[in-house]
Amino acid sequence: NAGVTQTPKFQVLKTGQSMTLQCAQDMNHNSMYWYRQDPGMGLRLIYYSASEGTTDKGEVPNGYNVSRLNKREFSLRLESAAPSQTSVYFCASSARDSEYFGPGTRLLVL
Amino acid sequence: AQSVTQLGSHVSVSEGALVLLRCNYSSSVPPYLFWYVQYPNQGLQLLLKYTSAATLVKGINGFEAEFKKSETSFHLTKPSAHMSDAAEYFCAVSANFGNEKLTFGTGTRLTIIP
Numbered sequence: 001n002a003g004v005t006q007t008p009k010f011q012v013l014k015t016g017q018s019m020t021l022q023c024a025q026d027m028n029h030n031s032m033y034w035y036r037q038d039p040g041m042g043l044r045l046i047y048y049s050a051s052e053g054t055t056d057k058g059e060v061p062n063g064y065n066v067s068r069l070n071k072r073e074f075s076l077r078l079e080s081a082a083p084s085q086t087s088v089y090f091c092a093s094s095a096r097d098s099e100y101f102g103p104g105t106r107l108l109v110l
Numbered sequence: 111a112q113s114v115t116q117l118g119s120h121v122s123v124s125e126g127a128l129v130l131l132r133c134n135y136s137s138s139v140p141p142y143l144f145w146y147v148q149y150p151n152q153g154l155q156l157l158l159k160y161t162s163a164a165t166l167v168k169g170i171n172g173f174e175a176e177f178k179k180s181e182t183s184f185h186l187t188k189p190s191a192h193m194s195d196a197a198e199y200f201c202a203v204s205a206n207f208g209n210e211k212l213t214f215g216t217g218t219r220l221t222i223i224p
Contacts, residue, residue, distance in 0.1 A: 004153075033211070040119070042200060042214035043154075058211065090153055098144065099212060101153035 002026055004102035006091050012108045013081045021076040021105050023091030031094045032074035033058075034066060036087040037104075043090065049074055081109045112137045112203040116215035124223045129173075129188040131218050133201030136182065143184040144202040144212065145175055154200065160184060171195070196222045 007022045025032065030051045035043040035058075045058030049068040063085060065077045074093075078085060086109045091102040117132040135141055142161050146154040158169025165177045171194075175186045186199060198219045202212040 035214075040216055042216040043212075044214070045211060048211055059213075092154075098156045098159055099154075101146075101155070103153045104151075 004091055004093055004100050006089075006102040006105050008105060009103070010106045010108075012110065013078075014110055015082060016080050018077070018079050018081065019107075020078075021089055021091075021107075022073070023075065023102060024073045025091075025093040025100070026072065027093060027095065027100065028071070029093035029095050029100075030071070032068065033092040033094070033099065034064075034074070034076045035090045035092065036060065036085075037090060038087050046076065046089075078107075081107075083109045085109050112139075112141060112205055112213050114143075114201045114203045114213060114215040116199075116201050116218050118218055119216065120219050120221065122221040122223055123191045125193060126190050129186070129191045129195065129220065131186040131199050131201075131220065133175075133184045133186065133215060134182050135184060135201075135203050137203060137205065139205050142204045142206070143175075143177065144204070145169065145173070145184075145186050146200045146202060146214075147171075148198045148200065148217075150197075157186070157199075191220075191222050193222050193224065196220055 004025045033048045034046040047066040049055045052071045067075045089105045092099045113136045115134045144159045145157040158167045160177045168174045201215040
């Protein structure tokens with residue numbers, strides 16, 4: 001039981017490049033989330049998915065797209081990366097009791 | 111809409127002293143409240159949660175928090191700090207239990223002085 005896994009752990013992009021952050025959970029949770037963490041700002045919700053096949057915008061969705069591929073996987077895509085997207089990205093999944101977080105992906109956009 | 115405010119971005123306490131991390135919430139509906147801990151270069155781990163069952167909530171690692179509706183507060187405490195408690199702590203609020211879209215505070219970094 002690995003919980004929530006994220007790949008890659010670290011990535012450097014140039015402005016304008018695209019990439020997809022992968023997230024998978026093996027806890028059979030319906031809900032999954034993508035957050036970004038920036039110094040002094042806590043975690044902010046980018047997108048979430050209440051169930052397979054559904055996605056909704058969170059607080060800071062601009063510049064991102066998501067795909068809920070199946071119940072296990074929820075990916076986050078940056079189509080054209082910008083320096084403002086330099087951040088640490090966390091994926092999470094939840095059952096009725098709490099959210100479980102992955103280890104994070106550190107993204108640097110130059 | 112829900113929000114939380116964490117008072118003090120940095121808190122330092124001596125080893126063995128009381129830990130008190132402050133969190134005030136704003137919510138238009140009865141809130142569900144959470145405390146998470148983040149150790150360096152790791153994800154967030156749930157410490158405890160309030161879901162209206164009991165106002166005093168006990169969590170892992172000796173932490174507890176008390177929900178006070180009159181003060182709109184959910185402060186985190188631990189009677190005796192350990193060196194291993196050094197981390198960043200986040201308070202969060204949700205309007206729905208079971209489909210949490212958490213709104214996080216800005217975090218409090220706890221330093222333990224030997």
